[in-house]
Amino acid sequence: RSGEMAKLTQLIDNEVFRAYATYATIVLLKMMLMSVTTAYFRITRKAFVNPEDTASFGKGESAKKYLRTDPDVERVRRGHLNDLENIVPFLGIGLLYALSGPELSTALLHFRIFTGARIVHTFAYLIPLPQPSRGLSWAVGYAVTILMAYKVLKTALYL
Amino acid sequence: RSGEMAKLTQLIDNEVFRAYATYATIVLLKMMLMSVTTAYFRITRKAFVNPEDTASFGKGESAKKYLRTDPDVERVRRGHLNDLENIVPFLGIGLLYALSGPELSTALLHFRIFTGARIVHTFAYLIPLPQPSRGLSWAVGYAVTILMAYKVLKTALYL
Amino acid sequence: RSGEMAKLTQLIDNEVFRAYATYATIVLLKMMLMSVTTAYFRITRKAFVNPEDTASFGKGESAKKYLRTDPDVERVRRGHLNDLENIVPFLGIGLLYALSGPELSTALLHFRIFTGARIVHTFAYLIPLPQPSRGLSWAVGYAVTILMAYKVLKTALYL
Numbered sequence: 001r002s003g004e005m006a007k008l009t010q011l012i013d014n015e016v017f018r019a020y021a022t023y024a025t026i027v028l029l030k031m032m033l034m035s036v037t038t039a040y041f042r043i044t045r046k047a048f049v050n051p052e053d054t055a056s057f058g059k060g061e062s063a064k065k066y067l068r069t070d071p072d073v074e075r076v077r078r079g080h081l082n083d084l085e086n087i088v089p090f091l092g093i094g095l096l097y098a099l100s101g102p103e104l105s106t107a108l109l110h111f112r113i114f115t116g117a118r119i120v121h122t123f124a125y126l127i128p129l130p131q132p133s134r135g136l137s138w139a140v141g142y143a144v145t146i147l148m149a150y151k152v153l154k155t156a157l158y159l
Numbered sequence: 160r161s162g163e164m165a166k167l168t169q170l171i172d173n174e175v176f177r178a179y180a181t182y183a184t185i186v187l188l189k190m191m192l193m194s195v196t197t198a199y200f201r202i203t204r205k206a207f208v209n210p211e212d213t214a215s216f217g218k219g220e221s222a223k224k225y226l227r228t229d230p231d232v233e234r235v236r237r238g239h240l241n242d243l244e245n246i247v248p249f250l251g252i253g254l255l256y257a258l259s260g261p262e263l264s265t266a267l268l269h270f271r272i273f274t275g276a277r278i279v280h281t282f283a284y285l286i287p288l289p290q291p292s293r294g295l296s297w298a299v300g301y302a303v304t305i306l307m308a309y310k311v312l313k314t315a316l317y318l
Numbered sequence: 319r320s321g322e323m324a325k326l327t328q329l330i331d332n333e334v335f336r337a338y339a340t341y342a343t344i345v346l347l348k349m350m351l352m353s354v355t356t357a358y359f360r361i362t363r364k365a366f367v368n369p370e371d372t373a374s375f376g377k378g379e380s381a382k383k384y385l386r387t388d389p390d391v392e393r394v395r396r397g398h399l400n401d402l403e404n405i406v407p408f409l410g411i412g413l414l415y416a417l418s419g420p421e422l423s424t425a426l427l428h429f430r431i432f433t434g435a436r437i438v439h440t441f442a443y444l445i446p447l448p449q450p451s452r453g454l455s456w457a458v459g460y461a462v463t464i465l466m467a468y469k470v471l472k473t474a475l476y477l
Contacts, residue, residue: 012417018476021414025467028407032460035403049396052446078208084243084402085194089187091410092250096180099171128211142191149184158177237367243402244353248346251409255339258330287370301350308343317336 016107020098023111024091027118031087034080037126038073045070079125083118086138089145090114097148100155110144117141175266179257182270183250186277190246193239196285197232204229238284242277245297248304249273256307259314269303276300334425338416341429342409345436349405352398355444356391363388397443401436404456407463408432415466418473428462435459 011017041047047070048054054063094114098107117140124134170176200206206229207213213222253273257266276299283293329335359365365388366372372381412432416425435458442452 012414012419012474015476018474021418021470021474022476024410025414025470028410029464029467031403032407032463035456035460050393050446050452052449052452055449075209080403081240081399084406085190085239088243088247088250088406089191091406092183092187096171096184100180101171128209131211131214134209134211138194142194145191146188149188152180152184156171156177156180158174158181234368240399244349244398247402247406247409248350251342251346255330255343259339260330287368290370290373293368293370297353301353304350305347308347311339311343315330315336315339317333317340 015104016098016102019104019108019111020094023115024094027087027090027115030115030119030122031080031083034076034083034122038076038080041070041073041076045072047073075128076126079122082121082125082138086118086141086145089149090141093145093149093152096152096156100152102151110148114141114144117144174263175257175261178263178267178270179253182274183253186246186249186274189274189278189281190239190242193235193242193281197235197239200229200232200235204231206232234287235285238281241280241284241297245277245300245304248308249300252304252308252311255311255315259311261310269307273300273303276303333422334416334420337422337426337429338412341433342412345405345408345433348433348437348440349398349401352394352401352440356394356398359388359391359394363390365391393446394444397440400439400443400456404436404459404463407467408459411463411467411470414470414474418470420469428466432459432462435462 012021042053046057046066047068048066049069051063051067054066057063057066094111097110102110117137121134121137121141123129124137128134171180201212205216205225206227207225208228210222210226213225216222216225253270256269261269276296280293280296280300282288283296287293330339360371364375364384365386366384367387369381369385372384375381375384412429415428420428435455439452439455439459441447442455446452
């Protein structure tokens with residue numbers, strides 16, 4: 001079976017695929033940071049949603065007051081959902097794009113701009129920066145994904 | 160390295176894989192349209208959630224009144240989340256299914272029905288159509304995904 | 319074209335890739351169960367969000383009272399969203415990890431622990447179990463994903 005393993009390894013040896021693997025992993029790790037950020041704000045703001053999470057603050061009414069929404073917690077959660085809505089298309093379309101045989105330099109440009117745009121979007125959402133920072137960074141990532149989708153459909157279209 | 164690139168290109172030359180690439184891209188583009196639809200309703204309904212988004216409508220109380228929920232905005236957001244919940248399994252299971260060696264005609268049937276069902280689901284949600292339109296279109300996409308998962312597990316099971 | 323098909327089938331014949339296919343499918347099917355669970359609680363608790371879903375309960379005010387939130391429905395929905403937030407990174411990073419040439423036994427260990435942790439997380443959320451059950455099961459799945467991301471970046475890094 002070492003022959004098959006070699007063939008698999010060739011996929012990860014391809015430079016375009018390695019670039020995809022790198023940026024997809026970075027952007028997913030960035031998204032995963034949103035979970036920790038939510039937990040951080042829930043704990044520091046004492047704003048929880050599940051009764052079992054407030055048990056350590058005491059019983060009954062004394063714990064119940066921590067079952068509340070907090071503007072900072074909700075902001076991080078919106079940023080997290082926006083990540084899901086935009087990173088899922090990038091993962092799927094980006095993988096197919098990487099397999100559609102693009103130039104390495106073109107592929108790198110797409111992956112880098114998308115990843116940069118999502119990092120800027122996170123800061124624009126969490127600080128928050130005045131608009132149109134968040135809107136523009138969202139639109140840049142969106143446009144890059146559309147461009148990759150166009151290349152995938154041009155190369156692979158089979159309806 | 161041109162030999163490796165050739166091998167990668169062979170993946171996108173396979174007809175089943177090309178069909179997957181086509182329908183996965185279409186269904187992801189459809190999901191991405193939900194972001195634009197949400198933005199459209201937020202702007203036309205003047206219903207925002209982030210204070211920085213209403214800054215162009217003036218300062219203080221005059222802008223604050225636009226921080227509100229709107230039934231149409233919430234409806235699009237629910238449709239978007241339902242897309243995420245159903246398209247993520249399709250992307251993952253569909254990719255593995257495409258690699259599990261199905262007949263081209265069978266694979267096309269699965270991909271086409273799923274994609275059609277999700278498009279009907281979107282119209283059923285946004286217009287909205289009376290039930291059971293939305294429920295049925297959801298169930299059809301769900302059933303297709305289960306069928307593909309069965310084929311993947313039958314072909315690849317390795318616990 | 320049978321030669322190409324053979325090459326594709328070799329991917330699904332690789333044991334590490336088969337293990338990924340198996341556990342990714344299991345964890346996605348588990349996530350899909352959350353949709354059915356939400357529907358079950360919406361129907362048994364008579365707690366809906368779309369007016370068209372309550373039409374079978376009568377017209378006007380008599381149906382309107384079923385447009386409400388229910389704590390059990392909201393709990394399942396939070397579990398579902400938490401699945402999305404954690405299973406999407408596993409799908410993407412796990413696929414790249416499977417292609418990065420890990421030892422079969424090491425890969426199986428990662429996939430099994432992640433899948434087990436997410437199943438425990440679901441029970442901990444839905445029953446609910448007292449903390450830190452849910453927190454710990456979340457953290458175990460999160461840590462496994464980080465470890466796989468480290469292996470992907472170590473093998474494939476191409477910035």
